[in-house]
Amino acid sequence: xxxxxxxxxxxxxxxxxxxxxxxxxxxxxxxxxxxxxxxxxxxxxxxxxxxxxxxxxxxxxxxxxxxxxxxxxxxxxxxxxxxxxxxxxxxxxxxxxxxxxxxxxxxxxxxxxxxxxxxxxxxxxxxxxxxxxxxxxxxxxxxxxxxxxxxx
Numbered sequence: 587x588x589x590x591x592x593x594x595x596x597x598x599x600x601x602x603x604x605x606x607x608x609x610x611x612x613x614x615x616x617x618x619x620x621x622x623x624x625x626x627x628x629x630x631x632x633x634x635x636x637x638x639x640x641x642x643x644x645x646x647x648x649x650x651x652x653x654x655x656x657x658x659x660x661x662x663x664x665x666x667x668x669x670x671x672x673x674x675x676x677x678x679x680x681x682x683x684x685x686x687x688x689x690x691x692x693x694x695x696x697x698x699x700x701x702x703x704x705x706x707x708x709x710x711x712x713x714x715x716x717x718x719x720x721x722x723x724x725x726x727x728x729x730x731x732x733x734x735x736x737x738x
Contacts, residue, residue, distance in 0.1 A: 622659050626651035636715060637708045646703050654696065 620628070629651045634644055668674045677685070701709055 622652060622655045625655045625659075629655070633712075637704065637711055639704075639708070643703055650696070650699055650703070654692075657692075 626648060630644060630648045633639065633647060633651075639647060665674070700712055704712060
Protein backbone atom coordinates (compact mmCIF):
# COMPACT_ATOMS: atom_id res chain seq x y z
CA UNK A 587 0.00 0.00 0.00
CA UNK A 588 2.84 2.40 0.86
CA UNK A 589 4.46 1.72 -2.50
CA UNK A 590 1.23 2.55 -4.35
CA UNK A 591 0.86 5.85 -2.47
CA UNK A 592 4.52 6.73 -3.06
CA UNK A 593 4.18 5.89 -6.75
CA UNK A 594 1.04 8.05 -6.97
CA UNK A 595 2.79 11.01 -5.37
CA UNK A 596 5.75 10.68 -7.73
CA UNK A 597 3.42 10.54 -10.71
CA UNK A 598 1.61 13.68 -9.59
CA UNK A 599 4.96 15.44 -9.14
CA UNK A 600 6.12 14.53 -12.64
CA UNK A 601 2.84 15.66 -14.21
CA UNK A 602 3.00 18.98 -12.36
CA UNK A 603 6.58 19.58 -13.49
CA UNK A 604 5.75 18.79 -17.11
CA UNK A 605 2.82 21.19 -17.10
CA UNK A 606 4.98 23.92 -15.55
CA UNK A 607 7.63 23.57 -18.28
CA UNK A 608 5.01 23.74 -21.03
CA UNK A 609 3.55 26.88 -19.47
CA UNK A 610 6.96 28.60 -19.49
CA UNK A 611 7.46 27.75 -23.16
CA UNK A 612 4.01 29.05 -24.08
CA UNK A 613 4.80 32.37 -22.36
CA UNK A 614 8.10 32.63 -24.25
CA UNK A 615 6.40 31.96 -27.60
CA UNK A 616 3.87 34.70 -26.90
CA UNK A 617 6.69 37.17 -26.29
CA UNK A 618 8.44 36.14 -29.51
CA UNK A 619 5.32 37.16 -31.45
CA UNK A 620 5.71 40.77 -30.30
CA UNK A 621 7.63 43.35 -32.30
CA UNK A 622 10.79 44.85 -30.75
CA UNK A 623 8.90 48.11 -30.17
CA UNK A 624 6.14 46.31 -28.29
CA UNK A 625 8.62 44.35 -26.20
CA UNK A 626 10.58 47.51 -25.35
CA UNK A 627 7.37 49.34 -24.42
CA UNK A 628 6.25 46.52 -22.11
CA UNK A 629 9.68 46.40 -20.49
CA UNK A 630 9.66 50.20 -20.03
CA UNK A 631 6.17 50.12 -18.50
CA UNK A 632 7.17 47.29 -16.15
CA UNK A 633 10.20 49.28 -15.00
CA UNK A 634 8.14 52.48 -14.71
CA UNK A 635 5.80 50.73 -12.31
CA UNK A 636 8.63 49.19 -10.31
CA UNK A 637 10.88 52.27 -10.16
CA UNK A 638 8.37 55.13 -10.38
CA UNK A 639 10.04 56.76 -13.39
CA UNK A 640 9.18 60.27 -14.60
CA UNK A 641 8.35 61.10 -18.24
CA UNK A 642 11.90 62.04 -19.24
CA UNK A 643 13.29 58.85 -17.72
CA UNK A 644 10.62 56.80 -19.50
CA UNK A 645 11.55 58.25 -22.88
CA UNK A 646 15.25 57.60 -22.37
CA UNK A 647 14.60 54.12 -21.04
CA UNK A 648 12.35 53.34 -24.02
CA UNK A 649 15.28 54.11 -26.35
CA UNK A 650 17.69 52.00 -24.29
CA UNK A 651 15.24 49.09 -24.14
CA UNK A 652 14.48 49.31 -27.86
CA UNK A 653 18.19 49.14 -28.70
CA UNK A 654 18.65 46.16 -26.41
CA UNK A 655 15.58 44.27 -27.65
CA UNK A 656 16.43 44.95 -31.31
CA UNK A 657 19.98 43.73 -30.81
CA UNK A 658 18.82 40.61 -28.99
CA UNK A 659 16.18 39.85 -31.62
CA UNK A 660 18.74 40.21 -34.44
CA UNK A 661 21.06 37.77 -32.68
CA UNK A 662 18.22 35.31 -32.13
CA UNK A 663 17.15 35.54 -35.77
CA UNK A 664 20.74 34.98 -36.88
CA UNK A 665 21.04 31.88 -34.69
CA UNK A 666 17.67 30.59 -35.86
CA UNK A 667 18.72 31.01 -39.51
CA UNK A 668 21.96 29.13 -38.86
CA UNK A 669 20.08 26.35 -37.14
CA UNK A 670 17.54 26.01 -39.96
CA UNK A 671 20.21 26.05 -42.68
CA UNK A 672 22.26 23.41 -40.89
CA UNK A 673 25.27 25.71 -40.42
CA UNK A 674 24.93 25.48 -36.66
CA UNK A 675 27.94 23.75 -35.14
CA UNK A 676 29.07 23.32 -31.58
CA UNK A 677 31.02 26.47 -30.63
CA UNK A 678 34.66 26.19 -29.70
CA UNK A 679 35.83 27.29 -26.27
CA UNK A 680 37.14 30.53 -27.81
CA UNK A 681 33.75 31.24 -29.42
CA UNK A 682 31.94 30.55 -26.14
CA UNK A 683 34.38 32.87 -24.36
CA UNK A 684 33.83 35.61 -26.96
CA UNK A 685 30.04 35.34 -26.65
CA UNK A 686 30.13 35.47 -22.86
CA UNK A 687 32.60 38.37 -22.87
CA UNK A 688 30.42 40.31 -25.32
CA UNK A 689 27.35 39.62 -23.18
CA UNK A 690 29.14 40.87 -20.08
CA UNK A 691 30.29 44.00 -21.96
CA UNK A 692 26.65 44.66 -22.86
CA UNK A 693 25.64 44.21 -19.22
CA UNK A 694 28.35 46.63 -18.08
CA UNK A 695 27.22 49.21 -20.65
CA UNK A 696 23.56 48.80 -19.62
CA UNK A 697 24.49 49.19 -15.97
CA UNK A 698 26.35 52.42 -16.76
CA UNK A 699 23.37 53.72 -18.75
CA UNK A 700 20.99 52.91 -15.93
CA UNK A 701 23.26 54.53 -13.34
CA UNK A 702 23.26 57.71 -15.41
CA UNK A 703 19.49 57.62 -16.02
CA UNK A 704 18.15 56.72 -12.58
CA UNK A 705 18.29 58.47 -9.24
CA UNK A 706 20.35 56.84 -6.50
CA UNK A 707 17.31 55.21 -4.87
CA UNK A 708 15.91 54.02 -8.22
CA UNK A 709 19.29 52.61 -9.22
CA UNK A 710 19.63 50.67 -5.95
CA UNK A 711 16.16 49.21 -6.45
CA UNK A 712 16.97 48.36 -10.08
CA UNK A 713 20.15 46.55 -8.98
CA UNK A 714 18.15 44.46 -6.51
CA UNK A 715 15.71 43.62 -9.29
CA UNK A 716 18.60 42.56 -11.52
CA UNK A 717 20.07 40.36 -8.80
CA UNK A 718 16.76 38.55 -8.32
CA UNK A 719 16.39 38.21 -12.08
CA UNK A 720 19.91 36.81 -12.35
CA UNK A 721 19.25 34.37 -9.51
CA UNK A 722 16.14 33.03 -11.22
CA UNK A 723 17.89 32.92 -14.59
CA UNK A 724 20.70 30.90 -13.06
CA UNK A 725 18.20 28.42 -11.65
CA UNK A 726 16.46 28.03 -15.02
CA UNK A 727 19.79 27.56 -16.77
CA UNK A 728 20.84 24.94 -14.22
CA UNK A 729 17.53 23.06 -14.57
CA UNK A 730 17.86 23.17 -18.34
CA UNK A 731 21.34 21.62 -18.17
CA UNK A 732 20.08 18.89 -15.82
CA UNK A 733 17.17 18.18 -18.18
CA UNK A 734 19.51 17.84 -21.16
CA UNK A 735 21.89 15.54 -19.30
CA UNK A 736 19.07 13.21 -18.21
CA UNK A 737 17.70 13.00 -21.76
CA UNK A 738 21.04 12.07 -23.33
